Amino acid sequence: MNALPLNTGLTEIQRIQQQLVQKYDVPAPRYTSYPTVPFWDATPPTASQWFEVVERVFTESNQEKGISLYLHLPFCEALCTYCGCNTRITKNHSVEGGYIESLLQEWSLYLRHFPEKPIIRELHLGGGTPTFFSPENLKLLLDGIFAQAEIHPDHEFSFEGHPNNTTSAHLQTLFDLGFRRVSFGIQDFDPLVQLTINRVQPFENVEFVTQEARRIGYESVNFDLIYGLPYQTLTSVSDTIDKVALLMPDRIAFYSYAHVPWVKPGQRSYTHKDLPSGSEKRALYELGLQKFKELGYSDIGMDHFALPQDALYKAMENGTLHRNFMGYTTCHTELLIGLGTSSISDAKYGYLQNQKKVEDYKTAVASGELAIFKGHLHTLEDLRTKEIILNLICKGEQPIDQSLLGSLDYDSKIALVEMMEEDLLTLTDHALKVNQLGKAFVRNICMVFDQRLRQSSQANENTFSKAI
Ligand SMILES: C[S@@+](CC[C@H](N)C(=O)[O-])C[C@H]1O[C@@H](n2cnc3c(N)ncnc32)[C@H](O)[C@@H]1O
Ligand code: SF4
Known part of the structure; x- marks a missing residue:
């Protein structure tokens, strides 16, 4: 299906990469959380257990770091x-008002447990x-959220x-209202x-919103692109990136x-037969990587790229990059509250996910209760592994000491040695570093440290999407 040949004239490096793709193209978590959702506790925390954890983190971190909010x-x-x-x-746009009411009801449940006004440092509308909601309704929602909060002087507000x-x-x-970042789905x-994919979206629309965002003063515009979609070829993805290059x-x-x-x-x-196969999909990624580099973008990690003037690039350079359920971020708050259907909150010592169906969510919050769907309270081991995975994903480096090496089983050590031989990782006397080649396989590298996954028989073909 590809317009350009994939298997002829390969360099030695490309051949090695193909072998690695074959080996590591296995179901793998995206590690927006640790433990990953399939390994959360069988029974979620009760509302009082959850609020206890939230109050603890809030008290520890609100004054110093502020909090993050995600509205779904x-x-x-x-x-x-x-x-x-x-x-x-x-x-039917009449759904907007009722949903906003529910979000504000849920927010007020949290506010009751805060000993002081929350300081909102990060806010994301996802x-x-x-933008299904009218601008007036979005203002109504945000005015309601801000009414009983303070805004951090270095706030980062973004929307999709x-x-x-x-x-x-x-x-x-x-x-x-303070938003300076926007992300467009392309x-x-x-x-x-x-x-x-039932998404006909002319270039002119993308050009218009990008130029408007810049004219108004947005500091950062993000484009979401996907590789591996049905009927994509090297030529079509190359053309897509050429159009992206017109807007930078x-x-x-x-x-x-x-x-x-x-x-x-x-x-x-x-x-399946309409989709690029493993090695074809990998070639699409390699093409993107090469073209983005030629355009001046840097590889942040986990499929993200940024221009040198962007705050995400600067955070990567000075080692302050963080990752949470909203993806990569420059803010490192300890408490992320997710409001709305399916939203996930991260209160450092545990996670909580809301009900996914609009009706279930609305009924719960209307009766003054959290719409709890799933959750997890961390063990000490979870907290340790979470830190390792964040270090690998955000900093590309994990400090190594005897206690960490001692905690790994024989198979994990063998897996790490193989990755070093494959040039995915380097072991120095004090750290394990992800090499340039290893960046594409960072999900696989994290899996070595994911003891819950390694010890479980739960993860099967249908638990996670493939790593590549
Ligand atoms: C909530 S949407 C973005 C905002 C808006 N709904 C839109 O589509 O423009 C979030 C992003 O998730 C990504 N996404 C959705 N489904 C995906 C999938 N199956 N695989 C990979 N990425 C996906 C897309 O890039 C999409 O832009
Ligand atoms: S990708 Fe399409 S269906 Fe998915 S959230 Fe965006 S607009 Fe909605």
């Missing part, structure tokens, strides 16, 4: 068939499609916008790919397409 706005007007997000498809429905009024309203510009977003997320049709039936509208 699940509505979209049409289903993009590849989509793996938690969405509710509707064209979805679904936040769909290029087909983000208006100048959305951009201006959110800018006036995915791919090829007409056949767009038709197949400050950041690019170049996501590996997660094919999970057992969870997302929309993905059954095409089949």
Whole structure:
């Protein structure tokens, strides 16, 4: 299916990379959390256990670091068939008011447990499609959130916008409320790919919203792109990146397409044979990597790229990069509260996820209760492993001492030695470092330290999407 040949004229390095891809293209977590969701406690914490943990972290960190907030706005007007997000498809915009009411009810449940006003350092509107909501309703929501909070002087507010429905009024309203970062879902510009994924999105729309964001004063524009979508070829992805180059977003997320049709039936509208195979998909990634570098982007890690003037790049350079459920971030708060359907909160000592169905969520918060779906309270071992995985993903380096080496079983050590021989890792006298080649396999490297995964028989083909 690729327009350019993939298996001829390969250099020795490409051949080695292909072998590595074959070896490491196994189901692998994305490590937005540790433990990963399938390994959370069988029974979630009760509301009082959860609030106890939240109060503890809040007291430890609000004054010094502030808190992070994630608001999930699940509505979209049409289903993009590849989509793996938690969405509710509707064209009925009267749902906006009731949902905002629920978000504010849930926020007030938390406020009751804070001994002082929360200082909001980081805020992200995700979805679904936040720009499904009218600018007036987004202002209503945010005014309600801010009414009983302080805003950190170095706040970072961001939102996800769909290029087909983000208006100048959305951009201006959110800018006036303190937003300086926007992320647009692009995915791919090829007409056949767009038709197949039910997301027809002309370049002109993307150009308009990008230019508007810059005119209004946004400091960082991100584009989400995906490799591995149905019918993508080296030529089509190359053309997509050439179009991206005309707009030069400050950041690019170049996501590996997660094919999970057992969870997302929309993905059954095409089949495996329409998708680039493991090595073809890897070649698409390599092409992106090469083209982004030529354009001046740096590889931040886990499929993220940034221009040197972007704060994410600077955070990577000075070792302050952090990762949470919202992805890579320059803020390192200890308490992240997720409001809305399916949102996940991270209170340092544990996680809590909300109900995924809009109705279940709304019913719970309307009766004054948290809409608890899943959760986990960390053991000391979890906290230690979480730190190792964050170090590998954010800093590309994990300090090594005898106690860490002693805690690894024989198979884990063998796996690390193999990775060193494959030039994915380097072991110095005090640290384990992820090499340039290893960046693409960082999920596999983290898996070596993921003792819950290694000791479990739970993880099967359908637990995680493939690593590559
Ligand atoms: C909530 S959407 C972005 C905002 C808006 N809804 C839009 O589509 O423009 C979040 C992002 O997740 C990524 N995404 C969704 N489904 C995915 C999948 N199956 N595999 C990889 N990335 C996916 C897409 O890049 C998408 O832009
Ligand atoms: S990709 Fe965005 S717009 Fe499309 S269904 Fe998913 S969340 Fe909605």
